[in-house]
Amino acid sequence: MLEGPKVSQSELAKRFGVSQPQICRIIKNKERILSEWHRNGDPERKRKREGKDTALEAALLHWVQGARATDLPISGSVLQLKAKHLAEALGRPILEPSGSWLARFEARHSLAFKKPPSERGDAEQPTAEQWAGTVLPSLLRSYAPSEIYACGQTGVLLLASSPSKAESARDQLTLLLCANASGSEKIPLWVVGESPRPRCLHGINLEQMPWSYHASSLADVTAPLFTEWLRDFNEGMQRQGRSVLLLLTKHEAHPYLQLSNVRMVFVPPATPLAQPMDRGITSDLKDHYRRRLLRWQLAERGTEHPTLLDVLHMLAQAWGDVRPSLITNCFRAAGFSLNASPEAPAPSLLSREHHGPMDQELEHDGEPGEGAEGVAEGKDTGEPAVQPCPSEREVWGSLATLRRYLEFRATSPDLFQAFYELEDVVHVVTAT
Numbered sequence: 001m002l003e004g005p006k007v008s009q010s011e012l013a014k015r016f017g018v019s020q021p022q023i024c025r026i027i028k029n030k031e032r033i034l035s036e037w038h039r040n041g042d043p044e045r046k047r048k049r050e051g052k053d054t055a056l057e058a059a060l061l062h063w064v065q066g067a068r069a070t071d072l073p074i075s076g077s078v079l080q081l082k083a084k085h086l087a088e089a090l091g092r093p094i095l096e097p098s099g100s101w102l103a104r105f106e107a108r109h110s111l112a113f114k115k116p117p118s119e120r121g122d123a124e125q126p127t128a129e130q131w132a133g134t135v136l137p138s139l140l141r142s143y144a145p146s147e148i149y150a151c152g153q154t155g156v157l158l159l160a161s162s163p164s165k166a167e168s169a170r171d172q173l174t175l176l177l178c179a180n181a182s183g184s185e186k187i188p189l190w191v192v193g194e195s196p197r198p199r200c201l202h203g204i205n206l207e208q209m210p211w212s213y214h215a216s217s218l219a220d221v222t223a224p225l226f227t228e229w230l231r232d233f234n235e236g237m238q239r240q241g242r243s244v245l246l247l248l249t250k251h252e253a254h255p256y257l258q259l260s261n262v263r264m265v266f267v268p269p270a271t272p273l274a275q276p277m278d279r280g281i282t283s284d285l286k287d288h289y290r291r292r293l294l295r296w297q298l299a300e301r302g303t304e305h306p307t308l309l310d311v312l313h314m315l316a317q318a319w320g321d322v323r324p325s326l327i328t329n330c331f332r333a334a335g336f337s338l339n340a341s342p343e344a345p346a347p348s349l350l351s352r353e354h355h356g357p358m359d360q361e362l363e364h365d366g367e368p369g370e371g372a373e374g375v376a377e378g379k380d381t382g383e384p385a386v387q388p389c390p391s392e393r394e395v396w397g398s399l400a401t402l403r404r405y406l407e408f409r410a411t412s413p414d415l416f417q418a419f420y421e422l423e424d425v426v427h428v429v430t431a432t
Contacts, residue, residue: 059086061109076102078255081224096217097224131268136335139265143245145182145328148336151248152177152277153221156289158311174219175315176229177277177285180244181331183324188212188413189315190229193308194219200309204407210316210416213308223253230257230264237261249275279330281322288318295427299396313403317420392430399423 009027013020060083080097083105105111139148158171176190189211196215206213216222237244238261248254250266257264267275292314296306306314390398399422406415 053087053092056083056087056090056092057105057108059090060105064109064111076223076255078227078257079105081227084224096222128268132335135265139245140337145331145336146180146184147242147244148181148331149178149187149244149246150181150276150331150334151246152275152282154277154282154286155219156286156315158305158308172219173311173315174221175285176221176226177282177319178233178246179281179322179327181276181328181336183327186319186322186327187233189319190214190221190225191312191315192216192219192221192225195308198308200307204309205410208410208413208415209312209407210413211312213312221253223255226253227255227257230259230262234259234262247275276327276331276334276336279333281327281330284322284326285315285318288321289315292317299392309407313416313420316416320417320420395426395430399426 007015009020009023012023016023060079063082063086064079076099080102083097153174153176155172155174158173174192176192178187179185191211192214194215194217198213201213214225214228216225233246243261244263246262246264247267248264250268254266256266293306293311296310296314403419406419410416
């Protein structure tokens with residue numbers, strides 16, 4: 001109509017069943033309409049629809065064009081994560097781009113993303129026989145045990161009892177676990193819940209916590225969240241100047257990314273050798289968590305159930321309780337023949353070799369030490385009275401105050417490890 005032979009506007013209006021002013025407006029905007037059609041042409045498209053947030057879509061489209069110009073691999077999950085980051089930068093409400101939103105955005109701008117080779121089908125993945133006979137031995141020759149990481153996820157309940165029919169998914173958390181084959185490094189926990197802004201986390205210094213909390217619908221690890229975790233993991237290895245191998249199970253929430261310092265390898269689902277995390281690491285973590293949850297309830301802290309913040313700290317403690325030797329044995333059970341012995345973490349300030357004087361006092365089981373009797377039976381010397389031993393409730397209250405102070409003022413997540421060990425020492429003392 002815009003490029004054909006000249007026809008009167010009245011004739012065109014009759015031919016297409018529209019009004020003459022509409023034809024006039026179309027002819028007036030001829031150059032703009034043709035330019036947009038050539039840029040995003042779709043013969044099946046009858047009208048031009050805009051997204052609800054045109055500024056966000058314009059910024060995202062600009063990023064896509066720049067990424068394609070530099071041959072940066074783009075997938076749907078990466079696009080969803082970038083949309084979330086751009087929404088935060090533009091001051092928009094928290095956006096969780098869904099699959100339908102992504103499909104509409106691609107249709108509006110005539111975009112199509114090719115899947116990376118590892119996502120094009122199971123036929124291109126090694127079979128179980130190839131994995132055990134060729135792929136796995138080759139990986140073991142290329143990487144040291146400290147450079148082989150396994151990643152997995154599991155769920156835990158916020159409550160100690162089993163969930164009833166009335167309980168919803170918000171009573172559950174999903175944990176993202178990652179550790180290396182030598183047991184020398186356990187990546188800090190990623191915890192996913194349903195609540196985007198829990199009240200108990202307001203005001204605390206989240207960047208210095210020994211865990212990382214995120215939110216998604218039904219407390220699931222979504223593809224955008226996992227992509228964010230992958231990029232953080234890669235940046236951490238890049239800062240250390242390391243190139244590592246990451247093993248994970250094929251899942252719709254586990255997109256393949258070409259990373260600079262991390263090589264992703266999906267374990268074939270048909271292999272009889274399970275993923276290392278499934279050989280006992282996740283179950284050991286849950287055992288430690290249940291033990292700490294029960295101990296928390298027996299401490300009579302004055303509340304019916306622990307808060308989400310309490311649970312996050314207990315999960316971080318439980319993850320720290322998983323021994324390096326157990327992690328190494330689980331990798332061996334999954335078919336990784338490791339020659340190196342598990343590397344023990346460096347002793348902390350509260351480890352047993354630093355406890356000498358305190359352990360000797362504990363062996364007296366509360367009896368006064370040498371010299372205490374003289375103070376108790378001596379005459380008044382005018383010095384301040386000796387403070388009595390605080391009650392267990394006072395001790396737990398002091399520990400809660402100290403933890404709260406660290407949550408606001410900590411300068412490193414490592415400070416919480418020392419606090420956790422101090423808390424364990426107090427539990428041992430009160431149990432005797």
